[in-house]
Amino acid sequence: MSFLTNLDFWFTVLRCTTPVLFATMAALIASRSGMLNLGLEGAMTIAALCGVLGSGFTGSLLVGALSGLLAGTVFTMLLAYFVQHLKANKVVSGVALNLAASGGSVFCLYSITGDKNASNSLASSAFPAFDIPVLQNIPGLGDILSGHNCLTYVAFIVTILIFIVLNKTSFGIHIRAVGESEEAARSVGINVEKVRYQAMFISGLLASCGGMYLSMGYVNRFTSGMVAGRGYIALATNAMAAGNALMGMVSSILYGFGSGISIYLQNNNVDPYLITIIPYASIIVFYVLFSFYYKVKRKTEDSL
């Protein structure tokens, strides 16, 4: 248990939290508007790939970031269109898009670079890491919080912004109204479809950031299957958050904790297949505990 006092360990926890935090916020804003963004996994995959391709071919981080954002958002809007306009089943269409994205990303990678597994032949750029002035000089805290990739800071800032937007702005109230009761929102003149498209658009942007962090920050290349279920984990962390963005941050850090432990054990020569289980198993345990807590809470509230 000595790793708990290791500053590097806590630094790693925040590093692992970042992509899932983005994805959790993406899931959260969609679910608050009454949509289910099951395509997170696919949007992250596509954004991770397109970010690498965009920056690899132009040599520009900006172009890479924009192409990643564009691809992930278009992907998410496609899901929104099928669900809203063509009345597709939310779950089935999300699963279908993820299937297409996981195979499609490998297909594109092979067609463009000739390699099925990784984009090693492309010199893609990464988002820079930087130190926070003043904070970096505080011993302990500075070692954990400073020196991260800029997207890590963005993720935490976005979380606070979403909390404020959902609770304090009229746009946030519209999203929540649409999510709580479609008919009621319609009766007071809110354009339900438009609000949902807006929420899915933001969701797509956030998922893209999460995907790009993986291929342009966490590591510096795209490998097939690199999202590794984080889009699905975000559905669990979002359910644990129960619509509260700050709780979403807590549940994402719980995932980051499990993931950090598995990285720590990896460095200590434990079998890689065994430790890969840890983040998934820990998130199931936390998710089940949270669900049980909410169920009991609902029951006691109902009986009052």
Next chain:
Amino acid sequence: MNKKKRFEWYGIIRVAASILISLIIAAIIIFAVAEDPLTALNKFLLGPFSTKRNFFNVIETMIPLVFCGLAINVMHKSGLFSMVADSSFYFAGVMAATIAIACPMPNIVHQIVILAAAMAVGGVIGIIPVLIKKRTGANELVISLMMNYIFFNLGYWLIRKFFLDTSNGSFSIGFQPTASLGKMLKGTNTHFGLIIMIVVVILMWILMDKSKFGRELQITGSNENFARYAGIKIGRVVLGSQLIGGMLAGLGGGVEMIGMYKKFQWITAQTYVWDGILINLLAGTRPLMIPVSAFFISYIRIGALVMSRGGDVDSEIVSIIQGIMIMLIASERFLYRLKKNKEEKEALQNQAMEMEAEA
């Protein structure tokens, strides 16, 4: 009667249009990517018929797809969208390999024990998400997707820990010679799992379309409140469907393991269940149609493999095709106009006839 038939026609047209659109998109992609698109397209569409070996590859690939399609059919009919059959399939394969390596038994008995154990393991894993959901309200889809990562890593770790062939480094040591389903046809890999598959399809057809359980499951999945008023024990029916689905996937994993392999070779997660969703949709959720749609999916998979050999089009194009097909079939409003127009026309006709009769 007449109305039901017309409705089926509408379904068939929709499925056909979805297939056509996705194949057209595939053709466009092939034209964009391949240096010699016509040869590639020809290989993709006719490749499975080019040699005897390729054709029987279609049959062999179809067997696990049918098991997983049936598993998804019964599991999703309950209204629960669990993907846990992937865990059942993989871990049953691990179980089958374990018995095949470590427990020498006489011929015939060995295969029966292996398949029975595979089914049992698959069934037990299959009911985990629904049990968790019942207790805590946690979403079964999320739980099952997490479980798939866990059971793949756990299963492969077990094989590596106990049966790793150190000269190879990633596969297991060989199975006992009795742990094989045997080849049906010389010169192909087609094994006796095909017979098991046919028997299972018939059993599932009887269970789903002809039995009380099938009717109750159908009602529960489409309208839970109605099912409750009708006195159906919902909990038991849903649990039963997950158990049977898990057992089917488990049997599929066992059959695939000892039918196709002489040692454990699944170093990546097996994802037949994702194909199972499409197979079930294409079959219109009817068990008897599942072998037909599984044959079709198997056909385009092998076609894509033939095309990718030595060519420049990767076989992963199949996932794009499958994704588009699922999206279109799952969309209520896709070709909705066709149905609406026809219904409006008939309503008008009926009205005119009534007016004539009145006059």
